[in-house]
Amino acid sequence: MPTKHEQILKYIEQLEVGHKISVRQIAQTLGVSEGTAYRAIKDAEVQGLVNTIERVGTVRIEKKQRSDIERLTFAEVVNIVDGQVLGGRGGLHKTLNRFVIGAMKLEAMMRYVEPGNLLIVGNRDNVHRISLQRGAAVLITGGFDTTEEVKALADELELPVISCSYDTFTVASMINRAIDDRLIKKEILLVEDMLSPERNPVALHVDDQVARFHEMVQQTGHSRYPVVDDGNRVVGMVTTKDVMGHDPEERLEKVMTKHPITVTPKTSLASAAHEMVWEGIELLPVVNEQRKLLGVISRQDVIKSLQYMSKQPQVGETIHDLIFQGFSEVRDKNGQVAFRGMVTPQMTDSLGTLSTGVLTALITEAANRVLRRQRRSDLVPETLTIYLLKPVQLESEIQLVPRILEMGRKFAKVDMEVYHEEQLVSKALVSAQVFER
Numbered sequence: 001m002p003t004k005h006e007q008i009l010k011y012i013e014q015l016e017v018g019h020k021i022s023v024r025q026i027a028q029t030l031g032v033s034e035g036t037a038y039r040a041i042k043d044a045e046v047q048g049l050v051n052t053i054e055r056v057g058t059v060r061i062e063k064k065q066r067s068d069i070e071r072l073t074f075a076e077v078v079n080i081v082d083g084q085v086l087g088g089r090g091g092l093h094k095t096l097n098r099f100v101i102g103a104m105k106l107e108a109m110m111r112y113v114e115p116g117n118l119l120i121v122g123n124r125d126n127v128h129r130i131s132l133q134r135g136a137a138v139l140i141t142g143g144f145d146t147t148e149e150v151k152a153l154a155d156e157l158e159l160p161v162i163s164c165s166y167d168t169f170t171v172a173s174m175i176n177r178a179i180d181d182r183l184i185k186k187e188i189l190l191v192e193d194m195l196s197p198e199r200n201p202v203a204l205h206v207d208d209q210v211a212r213f214h215e216m217v218q219q220t221g222h223s224r225y226p227v228v229d230d231g232n233r234v235v236g237m238v239t240t241k242d243v244m245g246h247d248p249e250e251r252l253e254k255v256m257t258k259h260p261i262t263v264t265p266k267t268s269l270a271s272a273a274h275e276m277v278w279e280g281i282e283l284l285p286v287v288n289e290q291r292k293l294l295g296v297i298s299r300q301d302v303i304k305s306l307q308y309m310s311k312q313p314q315v316g317e318t319i320h321d322l323i324f325q326g327f328s329e330v331r332d333k334n335g336q337v338a339f340r341g342m343v344t345p346q347m348t349d350s351l352g353t354l355s356t357g358v359l360t361a362l363i364t365e366a367a368n369r370v371l372r373r374q375r376r377s378d379l380v381p382e383t384l385t386i387y388l389l390k391p392v393q394l395e396s397e398i399q400l401v402p403r404i405l406e407m408g409r410k411f412a413k414v415d416m417e418v419y420h421e422e423q424l425v426s427k428a429l430v431s432a433q434v435f436e437r
Helices: 004-014 023-030 034-046 074-080 106-110 125-133 148-157 168-187 210-220 269-279 299-310 319-324 356-375
Strands: 050-053 057-060 084-087 098-101 117-121 137-140 161-163 224-228 234-239 283-287 293-298 328-331 337-342 377-389 397-407 411-420 423-436
Touching (some): 004 023, 023 034, 074 168, 106 125, 117 125, 125 148, 148 161, 224 283, 234 283, 269 283, 269 299, 356 377, 356 397, 356 411, 356 423
Parallel strands (some): 117 137, 137 161
Antiparallel strands (some): 050 057, 224 234, 283 293, 377 423, 411 423
């Protein structure tokens, strides 16, 4: 029987897109406490089923597919620019296709305004009205208001008219930044991306006997299974090694490995891969917040997904990308691969010297790149020991020289030396887990 939390989530999922909900309304409708309703609504927000908008409330939205993650809703735009909704609240759940900056004459501007767009413009009431009539929402910059006629039209068409205090350039930059953040998230594979929702995971029950385990091995060809209780909660893992030498009538609860390591759908695949390699695990159960079994992932599945993702184009820039983009690959005087670049203002601390955090990022990225050259491998750093650290001034050119000391199937050690004007300014040792790409 589903819990009250699950009943609320199912109720929310069945609501129409655009429907407003509240803690009190959910509590009264389903006969639960307000605390239970609040926690379920927050969970629904994490799952992308609802969105909470300041001064508007919580609204049921269309759950985005992975391919549409970079698209923003008008409600999200309101939050990004700290805006005020002047009209058209009923359309806040809608997704915008693109935004248009209205810094041109009306005739030229309207050539770019299409249904589903967001027009960013100043206090031009006529433009506001025409944009709505063409099916596009409006974002008014500079903190200006609009006419009552435009507000009424926005309510009628359910197209938001938003006002914010920022100028047009700042607003466009903020929205672009939000989209870029979404693109980076889209690149990061999560466990949920490789789970098949329609496939029921194979599991054994705590009261099953060892004989049942052997039957499942014959039927499926697998040699390890999650073990669940009456509530479908994962309480153990059982493998061939666990049952070896035990009587066929022995209960699995007596032989299984208790308190197994699990992951959630929001765990990154890289983190799951590291956990598997580090702990020597071939199979990980995927669970929800109540530890109920949702599926399983194998080490082979994870590696295949990461290999596939490595072939896809990169569309967003992370901090590591931005830090390392000014560095080029060179050869040092001994023919060793090295990376050379300049210390920019963004890479310094309050004293104008190279930040230790940035240096750490440079060292791990250089180590990662030299490993990829060697064996198409990625590393997950476990220890980073810096033996030497001298100050490096702004606009100084530095050179990172990585040397692989040890390279096993699952483990690597990389020695890193950092030079400025042929003087050693830093020395470090990176120990890391390795997984094939």
